[in-house]
Amino acid sequence: MGEETKDWASRVAFISGGVSGLGFGIARAFALARMRLALSYRNEDYRSKAAAWFAQNGLEEPLWVRLDVTDREGFARAAEQVEAHFGAVHVVVNNAGVSVFGNTAEASHADYDWIMGVNFGGVVNGVVSFLPALRRATGRRHVVNIASMAAYLSGPQAGIYTASKFAVRGLTESLRYNLVPLGIGCSLVCPALVATNAWDSAFRRPAEFADSGFGEVNRSALEHFGKAFSAGMDPLEAGQRILSGMSEEKGLIFTHPEFAEDFKAIYEDSLAALPLDEAPPERLEVERMRRAANKAALEGREITIGDLN
Known part of the structure; x- marks a missing residue:
């Protein structure tokens, strides 16, 4: 265990969407730092594979919490369950999200309701549900909201996704001012390409949001796009970088280094617009x-x- 992360040992962390992708990378980083975990999931196969990793590595099995992050009552029950099981909650990581592509000018209300409901609403539900438990706990505590580099960089094919991540950024940056006086850290995490299956969210669209303005999913084009994710950062490495950022009390955690050109352009364009x-x-x-x-x-x-x- 690294010296900078030892203070997290035995701290209890809840991670939404913690059994696959980036969420599982964070879970593994936390577990290797000897944190105690509660992980939410929806897919039983992912949960089983995650459980096997903990068993193979001789680590404490997490508390498994079946949860749809858009379910406010379910989230409230999850917070009660985690606190009752461990006696305290010290860290909440709001991670679950969907990545959907399409022409924003063609988007329907269903597109907005689904993507914003998961990506922003899920974060809100995690904050509202778990903050009371964090306030009751003592010692080192932290809120981690996972956004994306899309919280800074917009483009033509992910307008609603981008809007949701801008919203997570604004919420988290503002919330930090309220939590620091309470002794609770707060970090906005903006990862870029990670080796996950996040690209295939459109294949798992709920029936109640079926009326999409994006049209029928072009499976072959989306699968071809998904191949780019194989070049992404290992989720465990991203999780370790996030844990290090938490240890350093960083309000903003960038996991990827390849964006200096973009931020220089943002800075110059912003100054020029004044x-x-x-x-x-x-x-x-x-x-x-x-x-x-x-x-x-x-x-x-x-x-x-x-x-x-």
């Missing part, structure tokens, strides 16, 4: 107070609306 005229002193003072309040929150002070005027 008007060149000078802002009046009154508005400058408002923004000064906002920055000061944000800094104070990250230093441990609870901020109220009175600190902003």
Whole structure:
């Protein structure tokens, strides 16, 4: 166990979608750091394969929690179950999501409801359900919300997915200001290509969201696209990078290094879009107070609306 992660030993972590893909990579990284785990799942085959890995490595079997992350009542029961089983919950990782492609200009309400419901609604459900338990716990605690590099980089084929990840980014960055004064860490994780089957979400679309504006799924084209995922980062490596970021109390965790060109363009485009005229002193003072309040929150002070005027 690395020196930087030893403080997590015996901490209890709940990971949604923790039996496959990136979620299982995080679960393995946590288990190897001797954390105790509760993992949500929907697919019994994935759960069985995950269980075999824990047994083969002589590690404590997780608490298995069958859960649809869009089910608010189910999520509330899951939080109660995990806390009752372990006596405390210290870490929640909101990871489950769907990756769906299509022309956003053709999207239907069903497309929005499904993708936003899972990718953003699932995170909201995890935060609302598990935060009370984290607040009751003591010692090192952390909320980890998994977004994507799509939280920064938009494109023509994943508009709703991108919107959901922008939403997770905004929620997490704001939530961090509220949690640091409570002694709870909070990290936004934006991974890029990981060697998973995340590309095939369209094949598992629920019947209640069948009225898609994207048209029938082109299986051969999607499967060809999915081959690119074989070049992705090993999920365990991504999980280890996430754990290291948590240990360093990073509010933002990037797992992949290949985006300097993109961020340089974002920075330059953003500066170029700002008007060149000078802002009046009154508005400058408002923004000064906002920055000061944000800094104070990250230093441990609870901020109220009175600190902003």
